[in-house]
Amino acid sequence: MLNSVIVVDDEASIRTAVEQWLSLSGFSVQLFAHAQECLAQLPRHFPGVIISDVRMPGMDGLQLLERLQADDPDLPVILLTGHGDVPMAVEAMRNGAYDFLEKPFTPQHLLGSLRRALEKRQLVLENRRLHEQADLKSRLESTLLGMSQGLQQLRRQVLDLASLPVNVLIRGETGSGKERVARCLHDFGPRADKPFVALNCAAIPEALFEAELFGHESGAFTGAQGKRIGKLEYANGGTVFLDEIESMPLAQQAKLLRVIQEQKLERLGANQSISVDLRIIAATKPDLLEEARAGRFREDLAYRLNVAELRLAPLRERREDIALLFEHFARSAGEKIGRVAPPLPGAQLAQLLTHDWPGNVRELANAAERHALGLGSPNIEVAPAGQSLSEQMEAFEAQCLRAALRLHGGEIKAVMQALQLPRRTLNEKMQRHGLLREDFMMRE
Incomplete structure (x- = not known):
């Protein structure tokens, strides 16, 4: 059950009284003295109800209602009115307000209206969630094509993992679509508006690997002209896809492990650490643990990468x-x-x-x-x-x-x-x- 409430009123005594009533009834309450402050701090898809006075200096409650309606027509707004404002409040309800309460009002009257508004908000948000899930599923079906049971299971796994903040290891043969699946994990998750950086570890010469991943400062080595941002730093906030991860040199595996553990990196030639927020998706054809037992891959890195595993069936x-x-x-x-x-x-x-x-x-x-x-x-x-x-x-x-x-x-x-x-x-x-x-x- 939702229990978030925002109260907007320029009278401190009203704010305090309403907060006490609602807090004692188990609601989470946030107070604002001005409508502009409420708009500035209102989160997108706010999971609750707005209670606002009508008469306030600056932006009044009706103007606040208009702004809120423009952003989210389904957000319940309860208006608090004086006696002379009742006709105005009735007109506001025609324009989208959920309810109005004439001052002075009783706690029971306020709680009854608020609970009904929260029930409505819960239904709206659940309906939105279901529509969004259906839309995501439809988009994914047109991206990862296939009617086989294996493909249907893969799509379900991708939708489940896309929203989770975990690293993923994708296993599959050459040409089976590992990068496309990695891209879906990025595009259908909360990092979709951030960079997606794909890197084929087998295509980078070992001598250039560290600079490619971590970047370098000017003069860090012969030929290092100017500062260069590495792939990991460039992908900050987003996703790094490391294809053929088994080809990564052991020395760079140790440095990648540190980035995953500490969420920090250092450019070549620099002494200062840079904080990064990354999701790592790696792809491999062989079993990384078998590669580790053969001494070709770090076992600790294999476990860090394989928090969740997706297997792509061959055609x-x-x-x-x-x-x-x-x-x-x-x-x-x-x-x-x-x-x-x-x-x-x-x-x-x-x-x-x-x-x-x-x-x-x-x-x-x-x-x-x-x-x-x-x-x-x-x-x-x-x-x-x-x-x-x-x-x-x-x-x-x-x-x-x-x-x-x-x-x-x-x-x-x-x-x-x-x-x-x-x-x-x-x-x-x-x-x-x-x-x-x-x-x-x-x-x-």
Whole structure:
């Protein structure tokens, strides 16, 4: 239950009396003598109610109401009025005020109105939260594409972790989308308006690694012309994505560990520490603890990075996503050149579904772009290791159903006609493959 209340009144005796009544009833009370002070310190999405006198010097209660309504029309405002201000207060309620109390008023009258206003505020904020979650989920579904159970679980994990202040380790094969997932963890969290700095540890020469991460002062080493801000300092307040973290030199691992532990760093050639607020997201293909046991990685750093772990399944383990991703990449490539990508023949779709995809999503995107540009497809092996014929046929059937449902917006009759299936057979196949028509229906 919300219990935050702001009281705005230029009369000290009224402020004191209201504060005593409300505090004794368990409310958290903040007092202001002037409306301008309230506006200056009012937090965004204030989870409570404003109680304000109407007649005040400077900005009065009606002007305060107007300003509050402009920022948040659902914020409850209770006005305190003198006898002569009642018609004015009634008009204010037509303009958005929640209630008005005529002075002198009893504590019971005030508490009753306040509790009702707080209940309303709680419902509004909960409704907003649900809408925001639905919006985030929709945006994430259009960013991390896929219908497989693995992708659905990954999206849930990303939404859960995005808002948490913890470091994350992403494990996955080359081309599986580790940077895209890292970007989602940043974009869907509270640091979204701060920098996202991506760094591939395998691409930086060891001699330049420290300067790249930590920056340097002028003259710190031969060729250090002027002061340079390092990647970690530049990302202050935001997120640093360290791809192929297993390639980081051991000497720099120790310095990174200190930054994580102390939230401070020093530029090369400097004696003064700089405070930084960072979230570290690291990505690796091998197991960092196995790398540590082999002496190639610091075990203490591995534990610091792996507060939470996300595993990205290779494309061969989520074949039901292949056609959807191929269609997306082909359409995007066609749009760039003003051309509609040609439809994919069934035989080629079967090849896509049975290929082993060692390059994962990156390889699939390349194949889709070549198709959209009319350049043909690269050589594709059609016999994935460890997958039986029946498994390949099941994957192909599931994808045909998914494509038809998507094409016809979940309209069952149209899908039945397109696939020439009776309703009962279609329902059984959809149930076996975990397909729901609601997931394919056109949304406004």
